[in-house]
Amino acid sequence: MNVLVCISHVPDTTTKIKFTDNNTRLDISGIQWVINPWDELSLTRALELKDDASCGIDKVSVAHVGPVSTEPTIRKALAIGADDAYRVDAEPLDAYQVAAQLAEIVKAGSFDIILCGIESSDYNGSNVGGMLAEFLDYPSVSGISKLEIKEGKAHITREIDGGKEMLISPAPFVGIVQKGIAKEPRIAAMRGIMMARKKPIQLVDAVQTEPLSETLEFEPPQPRPACKFVDPEQPGKLIELLQNEAKVI
């Protein structure tokens, strides 16, 4: 079985987000780029499954749509343990255009499980995984919090309103992953970093697709008014404020 993990390249989640050019672009100065947290967990889980010989996973690949400047993020995925990588040489413009590119990689390869994160922490679209599944006409399972392979079949737990659903999916399928799938992201060891230098990143030409949407500008959220402090000895004051001023209780 082969697994493909789709990875997005995002600012480190602790980065202070700033914009430039009249708030039309992200200010990338000083930004640390990382693998999108859910994608990193998906990759970790794929590698854990590969380590367990009974799962029968032969290869874990990663795919990414982005210009050459994003290669360090792909190298990081290789250093963590991915066997090989695909990079579609295109500026990611919207989810539709990215999913269309990833679909070509899947069609050209032979993958049984395709994993995507529930959303990328920058544009918060939650769309690439579902679009990819529809482009391929594959089944998809969203909100995956657990993935196991038993006797060649994917056993999945997904989160639903107020509970969990346990399923078995035929392959190939697209799995859209949320937290829980792996506990901590795997960290690259020195050996992994050395080996990553030799692992192949296959460069893929972009297919012609027009994005369907365009991000025009950004704005920070409205600053909240300063905090009103209540004397810890008199918490009744807080109740009063919530009742009469905020009117929320």
Added chain:
Amino acid sequence: MSVLVYTENWNGKFKKLSFELASYASELAQMSGIEPVALSIGKVEQDELMKLAGYGIKKIISVEGDSIEKFDTRTYSRIISDQAKKEAATLIVLANNNEGKALAPRLSVRLQAAIASGVSGLPQETDPFRIKKRAFSGNAYATVELKTAVKILTLTQNSFDLSEKPVEASIEKVTAENYETAPGPEIQDVQIQTGKLLLSDAEIVVSGGRGVKSADNWGPILELAELLNGATACSRPVSDEGWRPHEEHTGQTGKIIAPNLYIAIGISGATQHLAGISGSKFIVAINNDKDAPIFDAAQYGIVGDAAKVLPKLVEALKAAGSS
């Protein structure tokens, strides 16, 4: 032309989110000069369907059929795209929840429709179509332009006020047939906690962080939540430690919620935590460190030891409730 809103049901019943969606679709339709149409899938009784008319929906399509009682992304997205074509929908509205997030991208590809996900208000303009959406995990809003003839919006729960606008409505019953798809995932088992207020539905949320110190100290938090008719939540380290169940974890990698009131107890206010709660209308922080970043996000705060403040707060609430 129409605005088609997919109103999900829970065992045949709608909930506040359904009416938020209906209110949003009615206002969006009015703004665009077109008709709002609601689409329901699965068995829902007539009088339940009619509740949507209370929020300005004039036409309600109810699709039923034995083969579609269980949610399946491929089948449901086909039903919605077929109905959208039939109703000449130029705008499709779904909830930005589990089901909406699974359906919207499939619909986008089927209908060549651009998506804005996680919107909380009406568009700034409809021609060209420009709307604000959540970005950078709550650290910014992005204005996006949707360039296609058909557009899809997913609405954040509890972000749009209900607007009651009773109208005469007609119900169209559709029997779903021919929605057989290639074999998909087979459900083996479902575990649902019944009778518990869902975190995503709660208007008041009481949440504890590492500053609560141990699982044994959750008593007053549970009591506070119960007195306020709210749900409980926690920060990530708390669920990682196993002090609270995983489904209570809020934040960037957990649940994203937008209650009217979020009470953060012993939570420092890391950006990843704020990413899940910054949509709350009011935030209260109780923390013994006056410099904790949570106070920058909060409108009301108490600087103090949670173990001492909480029992007093519970008492005060009981006193206020009984007066």
